Amino acid sequence: MASGEALTTSGYIVHHLTNLSVGQGFWTFHLDTLIVSGLLGLFAFIGMAKLAGKASVTNPGKMQTLVELVLSFVDQQAKDTYHGRSPLVTPLAITIFIWVFLMNAMDLIPVDFIPLLLGLTGVHYFKVVPTTDPNLTFAMSLTVFTIMLVMGVKVKGVGGFLHEVFTVPFGAKLAPLNLLFRIIEDIAKPISLSLRLFGNMYAGEMVFILIALMGIWQLPLALPWALFHILIITLQAFVFMMLTIVYLSMASESHG
Amino acid sequence: MNINATLFGEAIWFGVFIWITMKYVWPPLQKAMADRQKLIADGLAAGERAKHELELAGKRSADALRDAKAKSAELITAAEKRAAQMVEEAKLTAKVEADKVVASAKAEIAQQVEQARAELRGRLADLAVAGAERILKREVDAKAHSEMLVALKQEL
Numbered sequence: 001m002a003s004g005e006a007l008t009t010s011g012y013i014v015h016h017l018t019n020l021s022v023g024q025g026f027w028t029f030h031l032d033t034l035i036v037s038g039l040l041g042l043f044a045f046i047g048m049a050k051l052a053g054k055a056s057v058t059n060p061g062k063m064q065t066l067v068e069l070v071l072s073f074v075d076q077q078a079k080d081t082y083h084g085r086s087p088l089v090t091p092l093a094i095t096i097f098i099w100v101f102l103m104n105a106m107d108l109i110p111v112d113f114i115p116l117l118l119g120l121t122g123v124h125y126f127k128v129v130p131t132t133d134p135n136l137t138f139a140m141s142l143t144v145f146t147i148m149l150v151m152g153v154k155v156k157g158v159g160g161f162l163h164e165v166f167t168v169p170f171g172a173k174l175a176p177l178n179l180l181f182r183i184i185e186d187i188a189k190p191i192s193l194s195l196r197l198f199g200n201m202y203a204g205e206m207v208f209i210l211i212a213l214m215g216i217w218q219l220p221l222a223l224p225w226a227l228f229h230i231l232i233i234t235l236q237a238f239v240f241m242m243l244t245i246v247y248l249s250m251a252s253e254s255h256g
Numbered sequence: 257m258n259i260n261a262t263l264f265g266e267a268i269w270f271g272v273f274i275w276i277t278m279k280y281v282w283p284p285l286q287k288a289m290a291d292r293q294k295l296i297a298d299g300l301a302a303g304e305r306a307k308h309e310l311e312l313a314g315k316r317s318a319d320a321l322r323d324a325k326a327k328s329a330e331l332i333t334a335a336e337k338r339a340a341q342m343v344e345e346a347k348l349t350a351k352v353e354a355d356k357v358v359a360s361a362k363a364e365i366a367q368q369v370e371q372a373r374a375e376l377r378g379r380l381a382d383l384a385v386a387g388a389e390r391i392l393k394r395e396v397d398a399k400a401h402s403e404m405l406v407a408l409k410q411e412l
Contacts, residue, residue, distance in 0.1 A: 021260075028260040037266060041273045049280035055288035057295060064288075071285055090286075091278035099273055130266075135259060139266035143274075 009213060016111060016209050018125045019133065030133055037130035040102040045095070070098065077242060082249040084155065089248055092147065093241045096140070101237035103130045104201055108226055108233070111208045131201040131236075137194035144244045145190040152251035189247055193240065200236050204229050381409045 019030040048067055055064055074097050078090045106129045114128045130136045153161045165182045166175040208229075211221045385405060 021262075023261065026260050028258075028262070029265060030260070030262040033262055034265045034269070038269050041269055045273045045276040045281060048285075049276055052281045052284040052288075055284050057288050057291040060288070060292075064285075068285060068289055071282065072289060075286070088274075088278065091282045092274055094282060095270070095274045095277045099270075133262065135262035136266040138259065139263045140270050142263075143267050143270050 012213060013206075013209055015125070016115065017127065017132075017206075019127050020123060020125045030127075030135060032126045032128065033130045033133040033136055036106060036128055037099070037103055037136055040106075040130075041099050044098050044102055048098075070094075074241065078245050081242070081245045082252070084249070084252045086151070086248075086252070088147070088151075089245060092144075092248075093245055096144075096244055097237050097241040100131060100140075100197065100240050101234060103136075104233035104236055106130070107132075107201060107204055107208065107229060110222075111205070111212050129201055129205055131197055132205050134194065134198045137198040138190070140197075140240070141190035141194035144193065144247065145186070148189070148247050148251045149186075151248055155252040193243055193247075197236050197240050200232055204232055377409060377412045380412055381405055384408065 020032040021028045021030050023029050051064055051067055060068065071094055074094050075090045078093045082089045109128060115126050118124075118126050127133065152164075156164065166172065166178050168178060169181065170178055207225055208222070211218045211225060214221065385401075
């Protein structure tokens with residue numbers, strides 16, 4: 001609990017939902033989001049890169065088996081949905097699934113644990129779950145959106161892409177309407193993608209905070225919610241990954 | 257909900273992680289998994305092949321055994337036949353030999369009988385002469401009667 005802040009319920013909640021930030025206005029950086037997501041990603045992906053560098057064909061270790069299990073699962077999903085041949089889709093799906101999963105999993109750390117530890121060192125705000133920061137979810141969904149557009153143009157060519165934009169779904173006579181539909185459809189994709197993840201994780205974190213406010217009653221409540229939350233953590237990572245693959249496959253196949 | 261420059265930082269992180277996965281994580285692991293799959297498939301195929309070969313070898317060995325048995329049976333039959341033939345031949349030879357021996361013995365016996373008869377004939381003439389001498393109680397001129405005696409000898 002930050003010193004000087006009122007020990008009220010709303011104060012407690014607001015404190016837990018405030019980012020550690022530097023900068024002013026738009027040029028504000030949420031250090032907690034950037035650091036936690038960066039550390040988790042570096043840990044996971046550099047670790048996996050090291051493991052992959054000395055991957056054994058005949059005698060895989062336990063860690064290699066685990067990583068291979070997860071990666072081949074993701075690859076299977078990507079192959080089932082995305083029928084083109086792209087060297088990007090599977091790695092992208094792997095990155096999303098593992099990174100989002102790890103960031104969501106930060107939700108399982110007791111809500112007061114890290115703020116309390118960091119509070120001792122003078123850092124008063126720290127939101128430990130990066131996926132409760134819409135900046136992160138929007139960064140991811142907009143990156144996916146950009147890849148989606150680039151892939152669409154690359155697969156169909158500029159002419160084919162524009163043709164599709166203006167003629168699907170109502171035909172060339174209703175070109176403006178088609179364009180409007182396409183814009184709405186495409187804008188809805190990154191927004192729904194990022195807000196779904198953000199909303200789920202934010203709500204989950206909020207429930208943890210509310211449970212933490214219940215005094216002794218949090219003991220029987222926090223555990224079931226955490227167990228249930230394991231499901232949400234995995235499911236949201238999976239949904240983000242799956243929708244990304246679906247969007248990419250839609251972008252590289254013709255709509256007709 | 258405040259969107260700010262954190263967005264760019266996170267986009268950079270995301271790009272970096274995609275790049276790491278695309279370059280250093282997925283290709284080697286995919287290759288390792290594909291190699292392992294191939295290794296396993298090859299091993300299974302080799303096992304299947306070996307099984308098939310074993311089956312064939314078993315069939316071949318059974319065939320060889322059957323052939324060998326048939327051949328040995330044939331050989332035994334031939335040998336038995338040959339043995340019987342040899343026995344038969346030996347019997348024949350022995351019979352011929354025995355006949356020869358018997359014949360020669362018979363001839364010898366006949367010869368001896370003839371000899372003994374001639375001898376006996378000579379001695380009988382002598383005996384007859386001696387008997388006649390005794391009967392006549394006097395010297396009989398052998399010269400005078402020799403003609404008669406030879407005739408007698410011839411008669412015997």
